[in-house]
Amino acid sequence: MPDGWEWDRTLFRGSAAHYERGRLPYAPGFPEALAEALGLDGRGRLLDVGCGPGTVLLPMARFFTEAVGVDPDEDMLSEAGRQAGRRGVTNARWVAARAEDLPAGLGAFRAVVFAQSFHWTDRDRVAATVLEMLEPGGALVHVSDLKHPLPEPPPPPLSAPPYDRIADLVRRYLGPLRRAGQGVLVNGTPGGEELIIERAGFRNLARLVVPAGEVVTRTTDDIVAWTFSRSDSAPHLLGDSLADFERDLRALLEETAPDNRFAERLPATEIRTWRKPPK
Template identity: 75%
Template structure:
C-alpha cells in the first residue's frame, strides 16, 4: 500500500449511494473485449476484488458460471445486490472481505479482476494469493481508465466540469494532502502493476485499450455525486461541515455553468491481463 497509509473501514464510508450516478462508465464494449481476449465462454468462476457496487462484476457475470464480488464495505455490497436484482443477474454473489483475506475459502477461479482497486491492497501479498487461487492458465486482470490520454479532437457542446476548482475546494476544506479514510496519501496511489505481477510469477502479459470519446451529458447533481463517490472527498470526511461544503460545491458548479449542464468525453478503458504460468501452483 502507499507508504505511511493503512487501510481502514472508513475509506469509502457514505460513498456507495453516490457511486452509480457519479462515476462515468467504462468504455462501451470493455466487457466483450475482455471476453474475447481471454476466450471466456460461460464456464468457470470470476472473482472481482474490491468490487464496490458491482459495476464490473455485473458486466462480466454473463461470461461465467458464477461471479463473486468481494469488498470490505457492506454498503457497497448492498448496492451491488440491489443492482443485480434490477438487472436480473442471478449468478452473482457478494462476500464481505478485504483482499488481504484471500484466499478466504473462496475456491478456484478462472479470472480474478481488480477494477481500480489493486492500489488499495498489500499488492505483493495479494498477487501471490491470487496466483494460487487461479486455475491453470487463469488470468489476473487489471481494469482502469486510461491515464495520460491524448486530447479529444472534438469540442464539447457544453462546459466541462470544473474539476480543478473542485479539487481546490476539497483541499480548502480537508487540507493539502489527499485524504484516504483516517489517513492521507502524501504520494498519491501506486502504479507499476507490471513489476508486482512479475515478482509474483505471472506471465503472458497483454494490454488492450477500449476506445472512449463519446460525449456524456452531466447535470450538477451528477458532479456532486461524483465528488462524494471518491475516497478523498467521501461525505464523512467533512463532518459537521458537509452541508457547507456542498453549498460551496454547488456555487462552484453554478459559476462554471449557470444552468447546471456539463459535458465530458468518456475516457478509454485500459485492460491489462497476466496469465498463471503452466505448472505454477
C-alpha cells in the same frame, strides 16, 4: 498499498450511494472485449476484488457460471446486490472481506479482476495469493481508465466539469494532503503494478485499450455525486462541514454552468492481463 498509509473501514464510507450516478462508465463494449481477450465461453468462475457496487462484475457475470464480488465495505455490497436485482443478474454473490483475507475459502477461479482497486492492497501478498487461487492458465485482470492521453475536451456549447476547481475546494475544506480513510496519502497512490504482479509469478502480460470518446451530458447532481463517490472527498471526511461543502460545491458548479449542464468525453478503458503458468 500507499507508503505510510494503513487501510481502515472508513475509506469509502458514505460513497456507495453516489457511485452509480457519479462515476463515468467504462468504455462501451469493454465486457465483450475482455471476454474475447480471455477466450471466455460461459464456463468457470470470476472473482472481482474490491468490487464496489459491481461496476465490472455485473456486466461480466454473463461470461461465467458464477461471479463472486469481494469488498470490505458492506454498503458497497448492498448497492451491488441492489444493482444485480435491477439488472437481473442471478449468478453473482457478494462477500464482505478485504483482499488480504483471501483465499477466504472461496475456491478456484478462471479470472480475478482488480478494477482500480489493486493499489489499495498489500500488493505483493495479494498477488501471490491470487496466483494460488487461479486455475492453471487463469488470468489476473487489471482494469482502469486510460490515463494518457487524456480525452479531448468536449465540443461547445456545454462546459466540461471544473475538476481543478473542485479539487481546490476539497483542499480548502480538508487540507493540502489527499485524504484516504483516517490517513493521508503523502505520495499519492502507488504504481508499478506490472513489476509486482510478475514478481508473484504471473507471465504473458497483454494490454488492450477499448476506445471511447463519446460525449456525455452531466448535470450538477451528477458532479456532486462524483465528488462524494471519491475516497478523498467521501462524505464522512467532511463531518459537520458536509452541508457547507455541498453548498459551496453547487455554487461553484452553477458559476461554471448556470443551466446545470456539463459535457465530457468518456475515457478509453485500459485492460492489462497476466496469466498463471499452466502446470
